[in-house]
Amino acid sequence: MTPAANVRAREVLKRLQPGPVKGAEIGIWRGHMSAALLQRPDLELYMVDDWKGNLEFAHLGYGPEHQADNKALAISQTEFAAERRYVVHEDSAAAA
Numbered sequence: 001m002t003p004a005a006n007v008r009a010r011e012v013l014k015r016l017q018p019g020p021v022k023g024a025e026i027g028i029w030r031g032h033m034s035a036a037l038l039q040r041p042d043l044e045l046y047m048v049d050d051w052k053g054n055l056e057f058a059h060l061g062y063g064p065e066h067q068a069d070n071k072a073l074a075i076s077q078t079e080f081a082a083e084r085r086y087v088v089h090e091d092s093a094a095a096a
Contacts, residue, residue, distance in 0.1 A: 002032045009036030016040075024048055026092045029062070031074025038081035045081075047074065048088040048095045 016023075020042040025034050028049040038045055051071045053064035071089070078085045088095045 005032035005036045009033055009039070012037065013040055013043075016043075020044070022046075026095075028071075028074045028087075030070050031077040034074060034085065035077040035080075038078055038085060044084045044086070045078075046086045046088055046095075047078070048090065048092055049074070050091045051089060 021040070022044045023037070024046040025037065026048045028034055028047045028051075031047070034045060034047050037043060049071070051067040053067045054062045071087075075087060
């Protein structure tokens, strides 16, 4: 997890009601934010990304050639919560 993902996740989590929660993160990339969100033990999370990449930002690891590795990292980082995370490999509009 990155420090920035931890900060964003804390901000999201403090807005949630107590008790079990279901949510979705759209645009997972490497899964840092998902891993931080899943630290909440009663959260079920749908992780939605098409992992197609973006040529404009390929130099940052967003290129199509990096996407299999990015998806694998996202899955690996959230393995501790495998029973509460659902990886949806689809375009966000199709997933909705």
